[in-house]
Amino acid sequence: xxxxxxxxxxxxxxxxxxxxxxxxxxxxxxxxxxxxxxxxxxxxxxxxxxxxxxxxxxxxxxxxxxxxxxxxxxxxxxxxxxxxxxxxxxxxxxxxxxxxxxxxxxxxxxxxxxxxxxxxxxxxxxxxxxxxxxxxxxxxxxxxxxxxxxxxxxxxxxxxxxxxxxxxxxxxxxxxxxxxxxxxxxxxxxxxxxxxxxxxxxxxxxxxxxxxxxxxxxxxxxxxxxxxxxx
Numbered sequence: 001x002x003x004x005x006x007x008x009x010x011x012x013x014x015x016x017x018x019x020x021x022x023x024x025x026x027x028x029x030x031x032x033x034x035x036x037x038x039x040x041x042x043x044x045x046x047x048x049x050x051x052x053x054x055x056x057x058x059x060x061x062x063x064x065x066x067x068x069x070x071x072x073x074x075x076x077x078x079x080x081x082x083x084x085x086x087x088x089x090x091x092x093x094x095x096x097x098x099x100x101x102x103x104x105x106x107x108x109x110x111x112x113x114x115x116x117x118x119x120x121x122x123x124x125x126x127x128x129x130x131x132x133x134x135x136x137x138x139x140x141x142x143x144x145x146x147x148x149x150x151x152x153x154x155x156x157x158x159x160x161x162x163x164x165x166x167x168x169x170x171x172x173x174x175x176x177x178x179x180x181x182x183x184x185x186x187x188x189x190x191x192x193x194x195x196x197x198x199x200x201x202x203x204x205x206x207x208x209x210x211x212x213x214x215x216x217x218x219x220x221x222x223x224x225x226x227x228x229x230x231x
Contacts, residue, residue: 004142019173021188026188046186062130067178077162080159081153081156132176133175134166190207190215192207193205
């Protein structure tokens with residue numbers, strides 16, 4: 001079993017009915033990521049439910065330099081890796097083909113879709129659009145790791161190293177996050193109720209966060225329920 005398969009196995013071991021939550025371990029993984037991209041004065045705030053996240057983010061201008069800094073930093077790293085790969089046409093073609101194969105492999109073997117969908121639907125408005133979904137980031141990172149075997153690229157290795165701490169963060173319970181300057185606002189993974197691998201849609205709580213915020217699964221996504229539910 002290679003290292004990627006080990007990570008996939010560990011991630012697939014997350015119990016959606018009772019995901020492990022260790023905020024200190026998640027914070028250390030986030031700080032490791034931050035150090036790798038040059039963020040030195042990192043602050044971490046936990047919002048224990050989607051409504052609390054919206055409250056924490058109230059008044060944030062998501063188009064401001066501070067709110068865009070993380071995304072621009074990550075895009076610059078990706079652009080650097082892409083430019084390095086494209087210097088050799090054969091290398092770039094091999095990498096693109098490897099990406100297609102890697103996408104199929106990750107889609108077949110990594111089972112984080114219920115978490116990805118629940119976190120995608122949980123926070124509405126601009127804050128929801130600007131959130132960084134850890135299930136999605138981890139899936140994309142592992143796809144890049146698999147594809148990188150086709151190319152010798154230091155920039156691509158650096159990019160993979162920067163993203164991989166999010167696998168440890170998710171294993172410790174991180175679901176999604178926002179970054180304003182060097183402050184990370186973090187939302188934990190919810191506890192999910194599934195039927196045949198999908199969120200239940202019978203009106204009962206389908207996703208519950210540590211602070212008791214509960215959401216049913218409706219035709220248009222997650223809908224807050226009136227009563228809080230014990231975590």
